[in-house]
Amino acid sequence: MSQELNMPLIRLLVVKDWQLFQKQLAALVLAGIVALALLGLAKPWSFYLGSLLLIVVLVAAACFAIGTSLLTERKEQTLAFVMSLPVSPLDMTVSKLAGNLITFGVPFLVLLLGTLLVILGTPLPDGLLTMAILLFGHVLLAYCLSLTVAMQVESEGWNLFVMITSMVLINPFIMLLGQIDSIREPARGNDIVWSTPALAILAAQILLSLAALGYILWRHRRRAAFY
């Protein structure tokens, strides 16, 4: 059974989510810019503080997007209002997916681009670029996995568990990258090196993220009703 998407309404629902969260997202982007400014100072203390703040902002943006558009909507019972509109479950899934990817994607891309510019345009070693992209890749993957679970599982407890666990794993991930010579060593120099392990990790992050998003659409494409 193939369903026709109600694109005008999907667009309206995406805009609705954007309008609901734009102020908070602007605040997150602002905090991210402060983090990038600290990184750009290229001092040991500011680098440490800036990278920590940047990770916190990225994790907050991911959790905020999922938490507000999915978990809070269920908790505050506004979901029932949206379901009463002329939408099918697939319309709703696509709008939630698109709305989430935009509310998270905009700050994510702004901060990714900003980080790359800071690395390339300041005295920081250019070789850091590979590691920075891999860290952004981890946040993207953790976000996609959390989004998949949030759209499948109604339990708030499980959603928080997956969100926190996947995001917290960034610490062991940084340690893991530090153990791989072909990633650690170039990060200290000015040459941007994409070694085989680095490329393999990035490919795995992108493929798994896409697989998670594809799984959501696959699971919801045949749903005739919400309950």
Added chain:
Amino acid sequence: MTAAFAVSGLCKRYPQFELKDLNLSLPEGTVMGLVGVNGAGKTTLLRLLTGIAAPDAGQVEVLGRRLPEAQVAAKRDIGFASEDMRLYRSQSLDWHMQLMRQIYPAWDESYAQHLIQRFDLNPAQALAGFSHGQRVKALLMLCLARRPRLLLLDEPTTGLDPVARMEVLESLADVLRDDQRSVLFSSHNTHDVEQLADSIAFLHRGQLIAHADKESFLDNWRRLLCLGQAPGNLKAWPELAQVRAAGSQIEIKVRAWREDLPQRLDAIGLSVQRADPMTLEDIFVTTVRAGGVA
């Protein structure tokens, strides 16, 4: 007459609850009150009628469309408001109205403004500052101003103060003057149902236990007070829903009143002192207690 909705053999199972083999229809342009205690299945039925929930068995047809398959088209003509539905707290009523205008081409701005004045709502205020009554009225305004052909309301007056309740009921009465619009509203407040509905359905433990037009309900039921000794087999009379000794009197609740009943009771030694009409609430409670046979 075409049906605003018709369900047949409808079943929906949840772990703790089951809606069983429901057959019900609402002629277009009429109002049906759905009465039942909490957990009777009212919300489940309304969700099935909007296509939000899919039945496990049976058929649902709303405004000539099969649900849940055609729910998108059907929901363009349905106004649905339920007790567990909330608007966005951070946004104003104006923001919600703008959303509705974009979704529903039939949105009636002048009627919306009329309802805003009538309900004394401030469109610029964020919903977080609204009282419960104002939130209910705002939701109802958003439903009514889109001019739906079928209005489905789940407990629209629950939790409202008497003034707000009266305003909501009066607005619904206005809607009902238009004989092209149909309304199904659920409530456990039988006074509201008695005031508005053309027909009444009693739902209990997932089953339809009675369905008739309001006048039939009120005409068929009587509460009799009798003097005398009730014979043991009196409870087996099919037209009697309840027989109870109250001091020296016998109270009988009749589900199928006929003018010759006092004479028949007199013949077995029961003298009827009073025969009073019953309220819908009393009829509902008696029906439920009698094991769901009206």
